Amino acid sequence: xxxxxxxxxxxxxxxxxxxxxxAAILRPAMLDRAQAALSAGDxxxxxxxxxxxxxxAADEGLLMTAVDGRLGRGDAEGALVLLTRYTAxxxxxxxARRKTAEILxxxxxxxxxxxxxxxxxxxxxxxxxxxxxxxxxxxxxxxRAEREALEGLAKARPLLLVESxxxxxxxxxxxxxxxxxxxxxxxxxxxxxxxxxPDAASLLFALLAESGRAELAYxxxxxxxxxxxxxxxxxxxLQMADHDPVAAKRLVDCFMAGSQPNADRAGCR
Amino acid sequence: MTTFRPIRLALALIAxxxxxxxxxxxxxxxxxxxxxxxxxxxxxxxDVHLTLEMPLNWLGMRVRYADIRxxxxxxxxxxxIRGILLLWQGERLAEPAALVGWIERARAAGKRLxxxxxxxxxxxxxxxxxxxxxxxxxxxxxxxxLGGGRTRLLHARPGFTGFERPMPTPLPGFERLRALPGSxxxxxxxxxxxxxxxxxxxxxxxxxARDYILHAGRSGGPRQWLVDPFTFLREALALxxxxxxxxxxxxxxxxxxxxxxxxxxxxxxxIPAYQRRxxxxxxxxxxxxxxxxxxxxxxxxxxxxxxxxxxxxTAAAGVIARALFAMPQVRIGSHSYTHPFAWGxxxxxxxxxxxxxxxxxxxPDAALGPAGKPxxxxxxxxxxxxxxxxxxxxxxxxxxxxxxxxxxQWSGDAHPFPAVIAATRAAxxxxxxxxxxxxxxxxxxxxxLSAIGVAAGGQRQIYAGAGNEGxxxxxxxxxxxxxxxADTTFRQADRPRxxxxxxxxxxxxxxxxxxxxxxxxxxxxxxxxxxxxxxTLADYARIAEGFYRVSVERxxxxxxxxxxxxxxxxxxxxxxxxxxxxxxxxxxxxxARRVNDSLYVALDPAVGAPELCIMRDPPSFAGALxxxxxxPVSRLRRAEGRFDFVAGGFGKGVMLWRAVPGxxxxxxRRDGQVIASAVxxxxxxxxxxxxxxxxxxxxxxxxxxx
Numbered sequence: 011x012x013x014x015x016x017x018x019x020x021x022x023x024x025x026x027x028x029x030x031x032x033a034a035i036l037r038p039a040m041l042d043r044a045q046a047a048l049s050a051g052d053x054x055x056x057x058x059x060x061x062x063x064x065x066x067a068a069d070e071g072l073l074m075t076a077v078d079g080r081l082g083r084g085d086a087e088g089a090l091v092l093l094t095r096y097t098a099x100x101x102x103x104x105x106a107r108r109k110t111a112e113i114l115x116x117x118x119x120x121x122x123x124x125x126x127x128x129x130x131x132x133x134x135x136x137x138x139x140x141x142x143x144x145x146x147x148x149x150x151x152x153x154r155a156e157r158e159a160l161e162g163l164a165k166a167r168p169l170l171l172v173e174s175x176x177x178x179x180x181x182x183x184x185x186x187x188x189x190x191x192x193x194x195x196x197x198x199x200x201x202x203x204x205x206x207x208p209d210a211a212s213l214l215f216a217l218l219a220e221s222g223r224a225e226l227a228y229x230x231x232x233x234x235x236x237x238x239x240x241x242x243x244x245x246x247x248l249q250m251a252d253h254d255p256v257a258a259k260r261l262v263d264c265f266m267a268g269s270q271p272n273a274d275r276a277g278c279r
Numbered sequence: 280m281t282t283f284r285p286i287r288l289a290l291a292l293i294a295x296x297x298x299x300x301x302x303x304x305x306x307x308x309x310x311x312x313x314x315x316x317x318x319x320x321x322x323x324x325x326d327v328h329l330t331l332e333m334p335l336n337w338l339g340m341r342v343r344y345a346d347i348r349x350x351x352x353x354x355x356x357x358x359x360i361r362g363i364l365l366l367w368q369g370e371r372l373a374e375p376a377a378l379v380g381w382i383e384r385a386r387a388a389g390k391r392l393x394x395x396x397x398x399x400x401x402x403x404x405x406x407x408x409x410x411x412x413x414x415x416x417x418x419x420x421x422x423x424x425l426g427g428g429r430t431r432l433l434h435a436r437p438g439f440t441g442f443e444r445p446m447p448t449p450l451p452g453f454e455r456l457r458a459l460p461g462s463x464x465x466x467x468x469x470x471x472x473x474x475x476x477x478x479x480x481x482x483x484x485x486x487x488a489r490d491y492i493l494h495a496g497r498s499g500g501p502r503q504w505l506v507d508p509f510t511f512l513r514e515a516l517a518l519x520x521x522x523x524x525x526x527x528x529x530x531x532x533x534x535x536x537x538x539x540x541x542x543x544x545x546x547x548x549x550i551p552a553y554q555r556r557x558x559x560x561x562x563x564x565x566x567x568x569x570x571x572x573x574x575x576x577x578x579x580x581x582x583x584x585x586x587x588x589x590x591x592x593t594a595a596a597g598v599i600a601r602a603l604f605a606m607p608q609v610r611i612g613s614h615s616y617t618h619p620f621a622w623g624x625x626x627x628x629x630x631x632x633x634x635x636x637x638x639x640x641x642x643p644d645a646a647l648g649p650a651g652k653p654x655x656x657x658x659x660x661x662x663x664x665x666x667x668x669x670x671x672x673x674x675x676x677x678x679x680x681x682x683x684x685x686x687x688q689w690s691g692d693a694h695p696f697p698a699v700i701a702a703t704r705a706a707x708x709x710x711x712x713x714x715x716x717x718x719x720x721x722x723x724x725x726x727x728l729s730a731i732g733v734a735a736g737g738q739r740q741i742y743a744g745a746g747n748e749g750x751x752x753x754x755x756x757x758x759x760x761x762x763x764x765a766d767t768t769f770r771q772a773d774r775p776r777x778x779x780x781x782x783x784x785x786x787x788x789x790x791x792x793x794x795x796x797x798x799x800x801x802x803x804x805x806x807x808x809x810x811x812x813x814x815t816l817a818d819y820a821r822i823a824e825g826f827y828r829v830s831v832e833r834x835x836x837x838x839x840x841x842x843x844x845x846x847x848x849x850x851x852x853x854x855x856x857x858x859x860x861x862x863x864x865x866x867x868x869x870x871a872r873r874v875n876d877s878l879y880v881a882l883d884p885a886v887g888a889p890e891l892c893i894m895r896d897p898p899s900f901a902g903a904l905x906x907x908x909x910x911p912v913s914r915l916r917r918a919e920g921r922f923d924f925v926a927g928g929f930g931k932g933v934m935l936w937r938a939v940p941g942x943x944x945x946x947x948r949r950d951g952q953v954i955a956s957a958v959x960x961x962x963x964x965x966x967x968x969x970x971x972x973x974x975x976x977x978x979x980x981x982x983x984x985x
Contacts, residue, residue: 084763084797086763144497149501
């Protein structure tokens with residue numbers, strides 16, 4: 011490297027350092043002034059202060075002030091542009107993502123909102139965020155997102171009955187019968203019979219019956235179902251449809267025995 | 280024999296209804312009796328009202344609610360009753376015999392029954408009554424097959440399912456019901472060897488299992504339709520292609536109206552330039568949202584207490600009211616005297632209790648809403664007369680001579696009780712608000728759109744055409760930018776069906792913040808750029824009232840007479856594209872226009888009992904026909920080479936007519952004086968565009984062929 015070149019490099023480095031130092035010094039002052047304008051409801055001033063600053067796209071404090079300034083002027087589209095640009099380069103920026111979701115929740119599109127909810131829930135892992143994802147996944151009829159939301163929620167806090175039942179339904183429908191079975195056997199003992207939707211009880215019942223645990227199926231049904239023999243025809247229909255007459259007979263024996271007082275439920279085993 | 284007919288019946292039904300009709304005048308019944316159990320719900324809170332009444336209204340039906348605890352009305356001989364709607368909420372009936380007998384008598388008299396399961400009759404306790412009820416709906420069978428992931432879709436009519444979302448996964452359980460012979464099965468499901476017709480159009484009406492038509496939102500989400508409710512109701516009630524009285528369209532254009540409630544009238548604006556001058560929000564609204572839009576009418580409704588020093592009001596608030604009322608585009612409403620938040624609180628009222636709540640001695644009930652108190656101003660005991668008649672009188676003191684309070688714009692929860700609605704009628708006021716219609720990202724369902732109104736206790740409340748900014752801004756506390764997206768509702772309530780007019784409805788507190796002002800401006804600008812017919816709030820309320828009173832007679836093949844319609848001036852026909860108005864055979868029709876898949880026929884307000892002929896490829900008509908107009912039009916007279924009419928409205932009178940191709944001399948007069956005259960040309964299709972200068976007072980317009 012020639013001397014002249016060294017001088018150039020040093021000068022450029024010094025300029026860069028200077029600029030960084032200036033930005034570091036000026037940035038808090040700028041931010042303070044912008045935030046003061048924001049507090050005063052002078053959104054136009056916020057725009058004037060931050061409108062053309064490149065570091066708005068890099069500094070979350072400046073960004074959120076600029077975003078609030080735009081929202082204060084009713085410019086949600088402009089705010090969304092700033093937020094989207096920022097989260098593209100800062101995918102973990104939770105505050106920016108929450109603000110984005112807040113706008114998308116009103117503005118749409120629903121697919122973008124769902125993507126934002128998913129990103130937020132994965133970052134924050136809070137029950138509220140998983141619930142918000144569940145709600146929007148349901149509105150979008152997106153079962154995969156529902157499942158992710160409920161599985162995430164299960165890690166954040168114990169699931170409520172209705173949440174467990176829905177997750178088990180999704181698991182069973184996707185072929186994960188064992189997971190559904192485990193989830194239901196865990197959830198249902200905590201439930202009172204009137205809190206359990208018949209279809210949910212039926213799901214567990216079917217899972218048990220399918221796995222040959224007829225007695226357990228019977229016991230669950232006895233506890234949870236309002237009219238104890240009512241499921242027999244449908245269950246038989248299922249077993250027969252599966253070409254399993256032996257299982258069907260076992261069920262009939264079990265239920266007929268169970269419906270008698272003090273009956274020996276040997277047939278259920 | 281029950282068959283699958285996986286084809287759309289719409290065209291066949293329309294041809295049937297319009298093409299094969301008796302020669303004698305026959306009233307077309309348009310009332311549906313909805314049964315409910317008053318122990319479980321009320322008309323306004325019922326699922327029928329919240330989900331089905333809007334589609335029923337769109338199909339021209341009005342709903343009369345009947346509490347099964349009362350003596351059920353004798354409907355068998357009532358020609359106005361088309362059918363019964365039974366969507367049960369609450370416990371199954373202990374003594375269902377009387378209900379089933381009543382339904383059977385109605386069915387024997389030809390009334391249709393739409394049963395949305397589950398049945399209110401317990402099959403185990405009353406097997407015979409259960410069977411009879413199902414038979415009345417054209418169904419048979421029984422015994423529940425539970426879900427559990429085994430249910431399979433065996434048949435669905437193409438295009439019927441997936442209306443707002445796909446069928447649930449897994450499919451729910453079902454009652455093993457089958458539709459009786461002669462039915463069309465819309466959805467059949469099965470599990471193993473068991474199957475059921477979960478949605479069917481039957482000779483008696485229709486049946487639908489609730490879980491197969493409506494999805495209950497999870498985690499607090501709104502409900503969404505799994506199937507097309509319009510198709511189901513149209514076919515179950517044998518409604519065919521119309522005519523359907525319509526409250527969304529006038530003279531071929533979408534109705535626009537706007538109203539402002541007085542909340543926040545005296546709040547000092549937080550917009551810095553105005554805050555420094557202590558400018559009231561109402562003045563900001565006047566300056567930015569009303570004054571610049573002389574072509575966009577708006578009803579302004581102060582809270583009388585804001586104008587009354589005895590209740591904390593100020594003279595300055597009155598000055599703004601007076602200035603607003605003097606603007607030509609402003610009409611006057613009342614937003615009550617003391618601004619009740621929870622009207623129900625005052626139905627069975629206790630002044631000491633209200634005082635105790637206001638003083639914080641008694642904890643407020645959750646039913647009092649976010650305000651936590653029954654009303655905004657509680658200096659005197661609540662008085663019905665004060666809230667209605669006295670409030671109007673107090674506001675009228677600031678009105679110009681030619682204007683008076685026309686409409687009571689309900690405050691707070693907008694759930695008035697029957698006596699207070701009766702008080703508005705006694706005071707000769709129309710009434711509106713409530714409904715909170717919205718369909719957008721947050722509420723992605725037409726279940727978010729309200730019925731036209733709600734009836735209770737012999738009274739009727741008309742709902743606003745859209746929700747106000749409170750629903751977007753957490754009741755005026757945050758997200759002030761969000762109301763701009765109310766235009767999503769306006770778009771989605773226009774296509775593919777025009778379900779609602781455009782109603783920009785907001786509060787005076789919108790003047791507090793820049794974002795709110797910009798949001799409302801955005802909405803007004805958007806509406807202004809569209810093909811609308813701006814009317815006043817009172818005009819819309821009268822049109823809505825007309826919806827409930829109008830009756831329709833079929834007087835011949837494809838011919839209908841419209842009676843007692845009040846201010847309602849549009850009849851809609853859902854007919855194929857080759858059907859049109861036969862103007863030569865019709866009386867009192869200004870013209871017709873196709874919007875979406877419907878034909879909207881504009882009626883002449885000057886004709887008391889118009890007659891409409893709708894037919895396939897009608898003969899050509901030499902007279903002038905109105906296609907669309909920004910101004911309401913009346914008193915149309917046609918003669919050879921000439922037509923004249925009366926019109927007036929907000930903004931310029933832009934209108935499109937079809938007449939004989941060639942040059943036309945168009946002259947507009949007010950009180951006999953010519954105010955505009957021009958020569959225009961009707962193109963090769965006979966289309967001639969007329970633009971009249973702004974005039975809210977009626978002009979007489981004459982067009983003569985040259």
